[in-house]
Amino acid sequence: MRVLLTGSTGRLGGAFLSLWGKDPACELITPTRQELDLSEPEKVRSFLRQAEFDLLVNPAAITNLEECPNNPELTRRVNTDSPQVMAEVCQEKGARLVHFSTDYVFSGEQPGMKTEQDTTEPVNMYGESKLAAERAVMEADESALVCRVSWLFGPTPAGRPYHLDNVLKRAEACEVQDLIADKFAMPTYTHDIVDWVELLLRAQGSGIYHLCNSGEPESWYSSAKNVCELAGKSGYEVDASHLVATSINDAVFFSEKRPVHTTMAPARMMAEGIATPRHWLDAAEAYLKMR
Numbered sequence: 001m002r003v004l005l006t007g008s009t010g011r012l013g014g015a016f017l018s019l020w021g022k023d024p025a026c027e028l029i030t031p032t033r034q035e036l037d038l039s040e041p042e043k044v045r046s047f048l049r050q051a052e053f054d055l056l057v058n059p060a061a062i063t064n065l066e067e068c069p070n071n072p073e074l075t076r077r078v079n080t081d082s083p084q085v086m087a088e089v090c091q092e093k094g095a096r097l098v099h100f101s102t103d104y105v106f107s108g109e110q111p112g113m114k115t116e117q118d119t120t121e122p123v124n125m126y127g128e129s130k131l132a133a134e135r136a137v138m139e140a141d142e143s144a145l146v147c148r149v150s151w152l153f154g155p156t157p158a159g160r161p162y163h164l165d166n167v168l169k170r171a172e173a174c175e176v177q178d179l180i181a182d183k184f185a186m187p188t189y190t191h192d193i194v195d196w197v198e199l200l201l202r203a204q205g206s207g208i209y210h211l212c213n214s215g216e217p218e219s220w221y222s223s224a225k226n227v228c229e230l231a232g233k234s235g236y237e238v239d240a241s242h243l244v245a246t247s248i249n250d251a252v253f254f255s256e257k258r259p260v261h262t263t264m265a266p267a268r269m270m271a272e273g274i275a276t277p278r279h280w281l282d283a284a285e286a287y288l289k290m291r
């Protein structure tokens with residue numbers, strides 16, 4: 001199968017690159033940003049029309065929330081218009097599209113696990129651009145898979161550390177860490193996401209799916225505590241006594257509003273018998289062993 005992968009230098013794209021890059025049944029095409037710049041949707045269209053692929057996987061996006069309102073036009077082109085073009089070209093060619101979205105499509109006002117049926121209402125420009133993409137992609141190509149993911153962890157591409165990696169590094173150095181304890185999501189392992197995408201493709205899944213591990217809603221603080229405890233049992237020398245619980249209301253470094261309760265449940269994957277995602281701490285344990 002010939003797979004065109006965007007964003008292969010990113011966190012999630014890097015997981016597809018490392019796992020599918022080793023698969024002899026998969027011919028991976030990974031254009032650089034210079035070759036396929038999502039800020040120019042009509043050039044994306046020409047590139048894709050000429051390229052030969054059976055499957056297009058699109059984790060590329062502007063993911064920095066603060067960057068979005070500073071560059072609204074660019075955000076629209078990269079996060080919404082280019083995914084729409086991808087869906088249009090896949091529809092023309094009869095290729096499959098896997099597009100990635102986010103738990104930030106939810107307002108996060110109410111506690112509780114969010115399923116694919118829950119109402120979306122983003123509270124910032126990043127979430128708005130991603131929700132608009134979900135709709136545009138599904139309208140252009142109803143066979144597309146739109147995978148909402150949240151709060152990733154896994155092997156880290158250069159220069160893009162995950163929250164949990166930072167926590168471990170700082171706990172190994174016995175540093176004091178202020179961590180938000182009143183904003184909740186589901187930590188999710190990138191390698192599990194790759195596995196679920198394979199299962200969904202095999203099952204001819206289409207539409208919106210929540211691709212996340214299972215467990216209880218976690219804050220940065222609670223997940224850090226859990227991971228440090230797990231790391232201690234796995235032979236890491238970490239000191240979790242310097243983790244300090246703070247409030248999102250004190251997070252002066254966020255200029256964009258963050259939704260508070262966006263923990264997703266992988267309801268459709270489970271209901272359709274596609275996968276029963278493991279607990280995120282079981283996935284974290286697997287990651288700690290191979291880290």
Ligand SMILES: NC(=O)c1ccc[n+]([C@@H]2O[C@H](COP(=O)([O-])OP(=O)(O)OC[C@H]3O[C@@H](n4cnc5c(N)ncnc54)[C@H](OP(=O)(O)O)[C@@H]3O)[C@@H](O)[C@H]2O)c1
Nearest residue numbers: 007009010011012037038039060061063102149150151152
């Ligand atoms: N990380 C999370 O916790 C999280 C949570 C929820 C949802 N998501 C979603 O999951 C997906 C993957 O996120 P991620 O964390 O892996 O992202 P990431 O690490 O920030 O990587 C983004 C990728 O997009 C590429 N990119 C950005 N602008 C581009 C442009 N104009 N043209 C071409 N490529 C461009 C980047 O290339 P360069 O290397 O050239 O910059 C990079 O490869 C995204 O759709 C995101 O919305 C992520």
